[in-house]
Amino acid sequence: MVDFTVRRVVESDRDDVLEIARRTWGGHDYMPSQLDEWLKSPSCRLVGLEVAGRIIGLANLHMIDSGRTGWMEGLRVHPRYRRKGLAKVLTDELVKEGRNAGVERLRYTTDSTNSASISLAKSIGMSVRAEMGVFWKGGLKRVKKGGVKESPQYAERDAAERILKGAAHLFSDGVIIHDWKAYDFCSEGISQVLQSARAYILTDNERIGSVTFGSVRTEGQDSGWSTAIYAETPSDFTRALYSQVFLARAEGRPFLMGIYPLRFRHILLAERWVPKWVERFSILLFEKRLG
Ligand SMILES: CC(C)(COP(=O)(O)OP(=O)(O)OC[C@H]1O[C@@H](n2cnc3c(N)ncnc32)[C@H](O)[C@@H]1OP(=O)(O)O)[C@@H](O)C(=O)NCCC(=O)NCCS
Incomplete structure (x- = not known):
């Protein structure tokens, strides 16, 4: 297992985060357009994994619907660190954040071909609410x-x-x-x-x-x-x-x-x-x- 620390992502981590986005979906990641909000909004909890002083994975929990919903988004692990259970660590962290914030439910969307994402959803007991x-x-x-x-x-x-x-x-x-x-x-x-x-x-x-x-x-x-x-x-x-x-x-x-x-x-x-x-x-x- 990789030796990592879980902590909040902050402004000075921006370059590490953008590097992950560049290496995701052939550089067509939407995440950079949301990053300012995720870093600054009091309704966001942007959780990261640090390895050797660099952020190598992140995920955001956005409190919406007047605090009733914890919206999970932006789950990313740097390609060099994938398949080591780190997305699972981040997903479990978002569940903890949601419980601490007192949300009634967690939600997220993913595409039907993203097996990793679907495995992760099932691992925390999520079920499909809608499909489009x-x-x-x-x-x-x-x-x-x-x-x-x-x-x-x-x-x-x-x-x-x-x-x-x-x-x-x-x-x-x-x-x-x-x-x-x-x-x-x-x-x-x-x-x-x-x-x-x-x-x-x-x-x-x-x-x-x-x-x-x-x-x-x-x-x-x-x-x-x-x-x-x-x-x-x-x-x-x-x-x-x-x-x-x-x-x-x-x-x-x-x-x-x-x-x-x-x-x-x-x-x-x-x-x-x-x-x-x-x-x-x-x-x-x-x-x-x-x-
Ligand atoms: C999806 C992503 C976050 C997974 O990160 P990871 O650290 O490699 O995932 P983990 O090692 O924690 O594995 C979590 C689960 O996904 C499965 N998995 C991981 N990568 C997979 C792949 N490429 N194909 C199939 N299953 C995969 C693992 O087997 C594990 O499932 P299991 O517990 O049932 O065995 C990473 O591949 C990534 O950043 N992808 C690009 C962005 C993305 O798709 N984000 C999620 C949707 S927004």
Whole structure:
């Protein structure tokens, strides 16, 4: 076992942390864009593992939902130190932090192909609370319009809050997942998601056909467009999907990352520009209730 110390990550560890991010997911890690908040916010507990004076692993616990939820994120171990049980140490530390802070539950999202992450979730007794599809798409200029003519309306914040409250039918799991974060479908959760994302609403007479969230997502050097589409019917889904593709394209975004209900996966895969690996890839929201 490696000789390590567990301690809080501080500003002077920034270079070590950024080095880990550079070596994660081919340099497309979103973590650097969050690091300032994780280091400074009083609602974050950024835990690190120090070996020979350097931070070689980290994980953040973010207290959200007025302190009820401990949101686990940013679990990273430097490639040189992987497969030695260190992510397990960090995960157990976040559970301790959550208990000490008195949160009611721990939550986190990971992708369905991340076996290490799934093993770790199970090792602390988490279970899957919700699952959504996810895709990335670059080269948006080459996407053809697919016969979709109109765009959903961008709703100002107050209107979006009001409309969303009447759209529970689109959120059957009782959670909103956007940009890999989860919000309960309640007034507080709606208000939180709208602090970081815009809402685009598609209506058909009085019927709310879709609610789509959109925000900028920075991965490595690229600022792409992150969207989450909640739609009632396949045609509502397709309209919302294309509106986001063309919005991202109009803004010159290098990629679109989209989250969508799994029941629309076959609709998405029928689009020629959608990569086939989308079939194997989803977001799992894990949850553990603390006694
Ligand atoms: C995921 C990550 C944190 C694991 O770190 P680690 O220190 O190597 O993990 P550990 O040695 O503590 O292993 C934890 C569990 O994951 C399993 N595991 C670790 N790496 C694995 C891999 N590449 N493939 C399959 N399983 C793996 C281990 O076998 C262990 O499971 P077990 O207890 O059931 O045997 C590390 O690979 C990493 O930083 N990856 C990039 C970022 C990432 O994916 N973060 C998590 C999602 S946000």
